[in-house]
Amino acid sequence: MFYLKLYGVHYASETFRYNKEYIGDAILILAHKMLKDGNPHSKEIIDAISGEFNGIDWCEYQNNLFNGQDYSKEISELKDIVYSGKKSKSIGSICSKFIKKRERVYEIGSIENKNIALYLGGSKNLLDRAKSKLVNRRAKYISFGMENRLAGQTILDKNPKFAYKKAGELMLEAFDSGVDILAIVNRDDYNYFKRVHNMAEKEVGREINLNLMKLDV
Numbered sequence: 001m002f003y004l005k006l007y008g009v010h011y012a013s014e015t016f017r018y019n020k021e022y023i024g025d026a027i028l029i030l031a032h033k034m035l036k037d038g039n040p041h042s043k044e045i046i047d048a049i050s051g052e053f054n055g056i057d058w059c060e061y062q063n064n065l066f067n068g069q070d071y072s073k074e075i076s077e078l079k080d081i082v083y084s085g086k087k088s089k090s091i092g093s094i095c096s097k098f099i100k101k102r103e104r105v106y107e108i109g110s111i112e113n114k115n116i117a118l119y120l121g122g123s124k125n126l127l128d129r130a131k132s133k134l135v136n137r138r139a140k141y142i143s144f145g146m147e148n149r150l151a152g153q154t155i156l157d158k159n160p161k162f163a164y165k166k167a168g169e170l171m172l173e174a175f176d177s178g179v180d181i182l183a184i185v186n187r188d189d190y191n192y193f194k195r196v197h198n199m200a201e202k203e204v205g206r207e208i209n210l211n212l213m214k215l216d217v
């Protein structure tokens with residue numbers, strides 16, 4: 001049975017770190033297969049996975065299984081199916097524009113002898129190059145556990161509070177690790193963290209006095 005093969009995927013769902021009631025990535029992958037196979041109950045399937053508090057709006061998929069199959073394509077296709085035809089602006093889009101007007105100004109200056117962590121997002125292959133850039137500028141590289149984690153970028157429009165929480169917890173982990181500056185290798189990720197920094201603080205209930213910089217690699 002197809003679903004039984006997804007046992008590990010279910011328990012490795014990234015969202016379970018934040019929401020224990022989440023439906024699980026495995027259910028969404030199964031729903032994708034059923035819809036692609038032409039199941040006649042497509043409306044019921046979509047309704048079943050679209051619960052406001054535990055459904056697809058909470059899904060920011062990452063492959064957390066060692067050598068496990070990556071289902072990013074299937075999750076992306078499922079989101080396209082579920083959200084197709086919904087053209088109205090979401091709360092996340094409106095909040096996002098509001099926050100953009102309040103972006104912080106980060107004063108970086110010289111990074112020599114400053115404690116700097118890297119945020120790579122999905123660009124794990126750039127780690128060595130990025131570290132070399134920091135070493136060449138005499139910065140002190142600090143590793144932290146979430147440098148490759150998504151931080152709400154893909155769910156901001158559909159579930160803004162969850163996106164702010166993920167971004168806030170990631171920045172807090174870096175800050176609490178003694179980091180002065182979070183160096184971000186991807187331009188879109190850099191713009192995202194700048195945009196949500198203020199709301200992320202509100203969501204986690206703490207100030208996050210962390211500078212952000214774009215690191216060209």
